[in-house]
Amino acid sequence: MVDARVLAVPVVPRQLSAQRGRDPYPYFGWLRANAPALPELRAGGYTVWYVSRYEDVLSLLADQRLSKNPDLVPGYVSGPLGANRHLVHADPPEHARLRKLVGAAFLPRRIAALEPLIAGTARQLLDRADPAQGMDLIEDFALPLTFTLICTILGVPEQLITPATRQLLADTMVPSHASDTREQLQVFLRQLVACKRLGAATELDLLGALAHARGDRLTEEELVSTAYLLLLVGHDTTVNLIGNGMLALLRNPEQLRRLREEPELMRTGVEELLRYDSPVRNATFRVAAEPISLHGNTIQSGDIVSLLIGSANRDEARFPEPDVLDLARDPNEHLAFGRGPHFCVGAALARLEGGIAFRLLLDRLGDPRLAVPEDALRWHPCRVMRGLVSLPVTA
Template structure:
């Protein structure tokens, strides 16, 4: 057995900047401690794995469980809303993913593109870039939430800014049990409204509620929560982070506007450059795993840093450079293996439409505030801006 190396703690200045700019901290991890054990106050060990090859392998490693109940006292999400495919191992995961995945087949995604186009156009008709527009609050949030509500069959009167805020607050660490109860009540009401009712063409939730395959009430409301949140939150971050990156690289933004046919290639680079998910969702070791001469023991939590892997200099030449023509571009923004994001194709389609229309309709824009005043949402898993105000340059 190899001797355990002496670990140096990350410099405090890097830790302080993690919320707004985690990439210097990630670089330190990759170069100094690619498998870094953090010991929590309760004695629990969390391993931060930062290099591309390690993250890629572990994303599909069966020795990592997705079940948070294997770690006593671990809070992986809102209380009572964790019985969904993200927090399940086979065979439960296989069963749940098969049911949900039917709504995200390629032909269904393609059929949704006109709806995305209409919704995005309507939202952009309401804004004036000369006066300023919040790309996140006035465009990305209502666009993505409207689409996931259409897919799930959420009644129009339940698609409100208050609902979006309630869901988004669940990714913030300070969300408490009271907000969890409000969210649970909302989801229970949504599920009950679907029972015994005809299932529409775009009504995934109705199909799940009335499916012949038995789902428990907890699985139903948990799945509704997962799809409502992740079904739009990841794409909100893709649009917000991507526009933020383009604003910081105006030459690349102008190039993309002149070459709209290459938006899908550029989209992959935006996903890599500032990934909407910075840390893969919960995993816990169920068997010993060796990483970089260190052993992760059963019961240890493993944090797979997707945002770091996608900036790994060993895998991506000049990783801190935004290169919209980068090929190949095998980033890990949507994960890998059995738990690869079920909505990845939807997010890509929606992102491609969104960027094409944003660049076309907004024209040359710049930050409407000092970039240092932008606020990043305090989430461990997600990486996204609270708002992104821009104005015509």
């Protein structure tokens, strides 16, 4: 419930609110200027606070007064049972244990070993395409690229790859279809974990490495949940990075040409694309475990705190000309992967996959342009992620 000491809550202009699904950045700018901590009372009787300024988001990402436990929120219904026993939804000390185990599967040598697979898969996908006739950079490239990588990371054995399971995994990776496949997905992931326990892990098989970890080990429920996390969160983030990043380059052709002519800009370029239109719009779930004062308001225990990463990454108090795409921007301390104890464990993998994808797309597409009017582009209706449904282009 909103505390009685909350200052008068400004009313969000209707036009900004209506367009935020397509372009949230004017809305975010209004929040930073007028309501940096905006409360919203939900139908379930609980309150969500939207925090929009960089310094506040940065601080709260590492604030121990915020918990990952949804049971602290009266009337709140969390995600599907059996899929939340992973590090993203864990508090200390359990989080430190899970983080140590999962982090061991993302060692630099394991990530580096995936580079030939990523590059080879990307080349094969582009070999099949004819950009002059048009292609969808989401459907024809980003989705199948990340699908192949995720299946490799999960170490899906041949005996489990049937037309039905292939379709199940493909459907699960589309946000609008994911809720329809949860029960089937649980069955598949349990079968997969059982195979991982029995078989030997390969160099590229991160889930197998987790299943065979010595000493402290993940339980079956934790392994299933971690596989679920890798499948959905890891996949969506990278698809959105490629889609949002390519759209940003298409909208800024001088920056696209610069990146093609100066490939040494790829490192800072990927960081800028992550900042400019972040694949994760809101940080993952957090709830106040004790009262928190912020901008004259009191966030009460049991209130949900939504940290707007997309807004923080466009904060003019932190980034000079934040609405300008500058691929040479350095330093660039964006929050696209979070910060603090819950910093994205797969950040290095996403950066690697994004850098390879952008390099090959620029090499192969020539002078790409949108094949549809910008107002025809559709975005997935998701509060946490920000990603395109499709991105048709021609060259």
